[in-house]
Amino acid sequence: MKIDVLTLFPEMFSGVFGSSILKKAVEKEAASYNVVNFREFSNDKHKTVDDYPYGGGAGMVLKPQPIFDAVDHLKKDSKANPRIILLCPQGETYTQKKAEELAKEDHLIFICGHYEGYDERIRENLVSDEISIGDYVLTGGELGAMVVIDSVVRLLPGVLGNEDSPIYDSFSSGLLEHPHYTRPADFRGMKVPEVLLSGNHQKINEWRENESLKRTKSRRPDLLEEYLREKNKKVDHLD
Known part of the structure; x- marks a missing residue:
């Protein structure tokens, strides 16, 4: 996947793209990153x-010309029709489902704004997606772009060490993830549930599903309601 980022502060991305899973994605040739200062495209x-x-x-508004010209430049070298993503508070709230959708693309272009907002012609005539990472306002779109890119890149084939990891992530199934335990089995009198030590994989999977349902009911009942509606299920044993 090719990922371009348009920003006025390209230095913000160096540490993020050079660390952890995002760095491994480059090493495994699953993703490439290109950070562009769109000020360079201003004809002023x-x-x-x-x-x-x-x-x-109040405030200043980003002009359309530099951003349109920067996107045109990036599209010239693209072998695919890129998704052009605008980070903004007015966009659709970001979800795991959206991450999975974007992970299927070959080329993503992120536009990170600053100041009061964007010229409306950017929204109406240039971008394909407007995304918000939550109901709050940040100084600019850079941190939002980092969040989206991280969540997308980790879903690309071969990036994570365990290919099953994304399948069991919270939200991927529609539920929150079940509890996890590791060694020792008894830590200061706090013991790992016996079923996880049993070696009975059917019972372990049943326990994990039940715990996932219970956790979602307790912490995110809205997610459980949607999950049950989609699955057309009734669950009466979660208390």
């Missing part, structure tokens, strides 16, 4: 990328 002699909003108001 002062390289300005923002201006005062028509009609007045």
Whole structure:
């Protein structure tokens, strides 16, 4: 997967893209990253990328020209039709389902804004997706882009050591993930559930499913309601 990021602060991405799973994705040739300062595409002699909003108001608005020209430049070298993603508070709330959808693409372009907002023509005529990572406002779109990229790249084939890991992630099944335990089996009198030591994989899977349902009911009843509605199930034994 090819990932381009348009930002005014490219230095923010160096540590993220050079660490952990995102770094391993590059080493395994599953992903490549290209961070572009879209100020370089401004045709203004002062390289300005923002201006005062028509009609007045607080703050500055990102101009369309630098961003349109930067995207045009990136698309010229693309072998696929890229998804162009705008990070903004007005976008759809990001979910694991969206991550799985984006992980099927060959080329993603992320636009990270600053200031008061974007010229509306960017939204209406350039981007394919508008994404918000939550109901709060950040200084810019960079941190949101990092979140989305991390969640997408880890789903690419061959990136994680265990290919089953994404399948059992919280939200991938529609539920929160079950509890995990490791050695020692008895730590300060706190013991691992016997079923996990039994070697009976059928009973272990049943326990994990039940615990996942219980945890989701306790912590995210909204998710459980949706899960049961989709599965057309009734669960009466979770208390």
